[in-house]
Amino acid sequence: MVKLAKNALFMCGIVGYIGLNKTINHSNKIIEDAIEKLNKRGPDAKGHFRDEYCEMGHARLSIIDTSKNANQPIYSKDQRYVLVYNGEIYNYLELKKELISKNYNFKSNSDTEVLLYGIIEFGKEFIKKINGFFAFCFYDKKEKYFLLGRDRFGIKPLIYSLNSERLIFSSELKSILSYPIKRDIDRQALSQFFRHTYIPAPRTIVQDCKKLLPGEIMEIQNNKVEISKYYSYYPTKLCDDNYETAQKKIKDLLYKSVEKRLVSDVPLGTFLSGGVDSSIISAIAKEYKSNLQTFSLGFKDQPLFDESKYANEIAKHIGSNHHSFDITSKELYQNLIDFLDYSDEPFADSSALNVYLLSKKTRENVSVSLSGDGADELFSGYNKHQALYFSEEKNWKNSIIKNWGGLSKLLPSSRNSKIGNYGRQLKKLHYGLNLNLSKRYLEWASFMEESEVYNLTNQKINYDYLEPISSNKRSINDFLYYDFNLVLDNDMLRKVDMMSMANSLEVRTPFLDHKLVEYVFSLPESYKIESGNMKKILKDTFKDHVPKNHFNRKKHGFEVPLTKWFKNEMSGFIKNEIFENNILVKQGIIKQHGIDMIKNKWINNAKGNNVYHIWSLIMLNNFVKKYLV
Numbered sequence: 001m002v003k004l005a006k007n008a009l010f011m012c013g014i015v016g017y018i019g020l021n022k023t024i025n026h027s028n029k030i031i032e033d034a035i036e037k038l039n040k041r042g043p044d045a046k047g048h049f050r051d052e053y054c055e056m057g058h059a060r061l062s063i064i065d066t067s068k069n070a071n072q073p074i075y076s077k078d079q080r081y082v083l084v085y086n087g088e089i090y091n092y093l094e095l096k097k098e099l100i101s102k103n104y105n106f107k108s109n110s111d112t113e114v115l116l117y118g119i120i121e122f123g124k125e126f127i128k129k130i131n132g133f134f135a136f137c138f139y140d141k142k143e144k145y146f147l148l149g150r151d152r153f154g155i156k157p158l159i160y161s162l163n164s165e166r167l168i169f170s171s172e173l174k175s176i177l178s179y180p181i182k183r184d185i186d187r188q189a190l191s192q193f194f195r196h197t198y199i200p201a202p203r204t205i206v207q208d209c210k211k212l213l214p215g216e217i218m219e220i221q222n223n224k225v226e227i228s229k230y231y232s233y234y235p236t237k238l239c240d241d242n243y244e245t246a247q248k249k250i251k252d253l254l255y256k257s258v259e260k261r262l263v264s265d266v267p268l269g270t271f272l273s274g275g276v277d278s279s280i281i282s283a284i285a286k287e288y289k290s291n292l293q294t295f296s297l298g299f300k301d302q303p304l305f306d307e308s309k310y311a312n313e314i315a316k317h318i319g320s321n322h323h324s325f326d327i328t329s330k331e332l333y334q335n336l337i338d339f340l341d342y343s344d345e346p347f348a349d350s351s352a353l354n355v356y357l358l359s360k361k362t363r364e365n366v367s368v369s370l371s372g373d374g375a376d377e378l379f380s381g382y383n384k385h386q387a388l389y390f391s392e393e394k395n396w397k398n399s400i401i402k403n404w405g406g407l408s409k410l411l412p413s414s415r416n417s418k419i420g421n422y423g424r425q426l427k428k429l430h431y432g433l434n435l436n437l438s439k440r441y442l443e444w445a446s447f448m449e450e451s452e453v454y455n456l457t458n459q460k461i462n463y464d465y466l467e468p469i470s471s472n473k474r475s476i477n478d479f480l481y482y483d484f485n486l487v488l489d490n491d492m493l494r495k496v497d498m499m500s501m502a503n504s505l506e507v508r509t510p511f512l513d514h515k516l517v518e519y520v521f522s523l524p525e526s527y528k529i530e531s532g533n534m535k536k537i538l539k540d541t542f543k544d545h546v547p548k549n550h551f552n553r554k555k556h557g558f559e560v561p562l563t564k565w566f567k568n569e570m571s572g573f574i575k576n577e578i579f580e581n582n583i584l585v586k587q588g589i590i591k592q593h594g595i596d597m598i599k600n601k602w603i604n605n606a607k608g609n610n611v612y613h614i615w616s617l618i619m620l621n622n623f624v625k626k627y628l629v
Contacts, residue, residue: 012072013038013501014084015170016056016137017179018146020223022165023052026179031055034178038171040342041086041501049073049082054139054146058084074112076120077105080142083116086171087134087156088508090260095129119147124217127230131260131514135212137169146220152231152514153374154201154214154489157497161209162225167218173204174344174627182208183628185589191461194453194616195446197348198490200465205345205623214489233514234481239522246523247541250516257513258284258370267366269293271358271507272322274310276381276535276551277372281510283545285370286318294320295362295369297327297354302561310550317547325361329561332357333569342502346623348447348616349491350560355499363505373492374511377483378520379535380476380528384444388479389529391433391440437475441482442466447609448616456594476525484517562611566602574602578617583624590620 015034017024028050035046035057048057058072073084089095092111095118100106104117111132118126119138124147133155138147148169150158160169161181170176177183189203201211212218215231241249258281262268270282272294286292294315298308308324315322332353339356362369376382435443442463453461466486493509500507511517520528527537539551566574577583579599584590598617601610 012086013041013059013171013175014057014086014135014137015175016054016084016168018054018167018169018220019052020164020166020220020225024050024055028055030178031057034170034175035059037175037178040504041171047071047073049075049084049139051141053144056082056084056137056139072112074110074116076116077107080140081116081120082139082141083112083119083136085112085115085134085136087132087136087151089114089130089132089134090263091129091131124149124219124230127217133509133512135171144221146218148212148218148220149230150212150214150216152215152233153484153493153512153517155493155497155509155512157494158212159204159209160212160218161206163208167220167225172344173206173209176209177206177344177627181206184208185628187457187459188462188464190589190620191453191457191459192465193346193348193620194448194456194613195450195461196486196491197447197612197616198494199345199347200486200490203465205620214485231514233518233521235518235522237522238524239519241523243527243537246527246537249519250537250541253513253516253519254280254510255284257510257516259288260513261370261508261510262288264368266368267293268368268370269295269323269362269366270320270370271362271372272296272311272314272320273372274307274312274314274550275372276539276546277375277511279314279372279546279550280375280538280542281370281372282314282320283318283542284510286320292318292320293366294322295358295365296322296324297358297361298324299328300326301328302559310553314546314550318545323361323365325358327357329564332560333565335360339499339502340622343498343619343622344627346616346619347494347498348612348619349495350562350612350615352495352499353560355495356502359500359503359505359507363503367504368506368508369500370508370510371496372511373496373507373509374488374517375535375538377480377488377492378511378517379538380480380525381535382483384441385476385479385529386532386534387444388440388476389532437478438466441479445482445487447612452594452597452613455597456590458591476529477521480528481521562615566611566614574614577621578614582617582621583629584617584621587624587628589624590617 015031015038017031031048035048038059041059046057046059048055056073073082075082089111092114096106096114099114099117099121102121104121106113115136116138118129127149133151135150135156135158136148148158150156157171158169159173159176160167161176168176168179168181184207186203186205186207189199189205192203193199193205199205201213204211215229216227217230219226262285269292270278270285272278272282273296282292282294296308296311299306308326312322312324335357336353339353450461466482496507523537528535530536543551579595582595585592585595598610598613602614
């Protein structure tokens with residue numbers, strides 16, 4: 001059993017300015033405004049430090065140790081060292097014990113203080129000892145040394161703007177934009193956004209701003225800036241564990257991970273969609289918390305995407321105190337303004353609105369929630385993994401190419417109906433089978449075709465954010481690794497962080513304990529998918545926790561009724577601000593030719609992802625209006 005200790009954990013926001021070759025000469029008002037932009041992340045307390053070389057600010061959401069002693073920035077006893085930090089260190093007691101043996105004295109129960117003294121004692125190597133997630137900035141005033149870091153998998157964001165005179169960093173882009181920086185659009189980021197509906201790290205939509213990658217640190221001393229990787233994992237050799245041994249290890253690792261993430265001095269629960277991943281997390285959590293609360297959304301006027309029935313059944317099975325929030329399209333739309341108001345960098349995964357509303361409803365009851373994020377990327381849970389599995393089966397591949405290619409052109413292609421969704425998937429499947437493995441992955445992980453992106457941006461896409469897969473042979477593990485570094489970091493985790501923090505809700509992800517991740521990545525692909533059975537070992541390991549029929553049903557996922565909105569409530573906005581008089585065209589950001597092609601497809605009800613292309617334009621329009629005009 002893992003001892004559940006009480007420490008000061010922080011779901012917060014951080015921001016700072018570091019002068020490189022000159023001292024700070026701007027007023028305090030800028031960092032005060034930058035901290036205020038992080039208010040949703042940290043509504044409970046705010047503070048900042050400033051000297052002639054640096055200023056650092058912090059906005060705090062109190063989860064454990066809610067006293068003032070845990071407020072930040074935090075200082076060493078002699079005031080030489082300063083730290084701002086956002087995150088959780090689950091093994092902080094073990095690390096604290098080690099530091100006490102080296103004569104460090106602690107004034108609080110804070111894991112922040114453990115991070116501070118750990119870096120003082122061990123330097124940047126201390127980060128490798130941490131089990132948890134974080135973004136931070138450490139400052140040694142005497143040596144004028146700065147260390148910034150981001151956790152292994154990018155659960156917490158860290159964005160920065162760097163030039164020859166200064167570094168600005170923050171948890172959010174809008175906070176950085178409180179400072180007077182150039183706001184030119186990154187043209188490659190723009191193209192990548194349209195291709196994927198999100199912007200892959202390290203780029204942001206602003207050319208002068210970048211994202212620190214997962215597992216990276218940044219060091220600054222003597223006006224020199226160095227970024228390096230402290231963590232990168234991809235197994236060069238698979239482990240030799242047999243299937244039964246692997247099941248036992250996965251069960252042990254996930255149980256420990258869930259238990260660690262149940263520490264809280266405030267009410268805690270779990271998201272429960274009724275799918276495999278959240279059901280397993282909720283079932284394990286219920287074994288540790290008899291009064292566990294679980295939360296789900298129901299969409300009564302969207303039966304295709306309503307999974308509340310399954311969530312209710314799982315909740316009854318495990319005996320949780322379940323909250324099912326029945327949402328209508330009207331209520332979703334009513335929350336759209338707040339959703340757009342909080343958003344900064346363009347992000348067009350429309351399911352973010354559902355996560356926003358789930359977080360909002362959940363926050364009315366608890367301050368912390370566990371989620372099932374990461375399991376699809378670890379255990380093979382996406383349709384493209386199943387498609388890849390079969391793609392090297394010669395008879396199956398030839399059948400798809402010869403017999404289904406024509407049908408894919410005839411079927412409707414959208415996410416708004418069952419047959420439309422099948423048509424969309426079949427079209428992407430058919431096209432991808434004719435490509436090499438790297439290009440196949442990119443096609444299956446994209447929303448807008450390259451030609452459509454070019455029509456909007458007049459620029460070809462640079463895929464510099466992905467290394468090519470070296471082999472053309474099927475490799476599920478390669479696809480999973482791509483998903484882990486592209487989709488999980490830039491889409492799934494960003495969506496959850498952004499929307500939960502918009503509602504001051506902390507979300508914890510047990511599947512992303514690095515010990516579990518490393519072990520699962522070392523397993524053969526046959527353990528994860530076999531004969532098209534996805535997440536095989538995960539389902540087999542936890543078959544006694546969740547009824548079998550819930551493991552075998554097809555998942556639906558979150559969707560938003562965009563087509564309905566665009567034809568009704570938003571029709572005037574679409575016509576007047578997207579198709580005509582578009583500020584993006586006026587600013588020279590995109591081409592009217594590309595807009596016209598999207599408009600014509602929309603008017604003529606053409607097949608394809610056209611509704612999502614319009615949504616991408618809306619999200620980009622929202623950013624430009626708020627921050628660039």
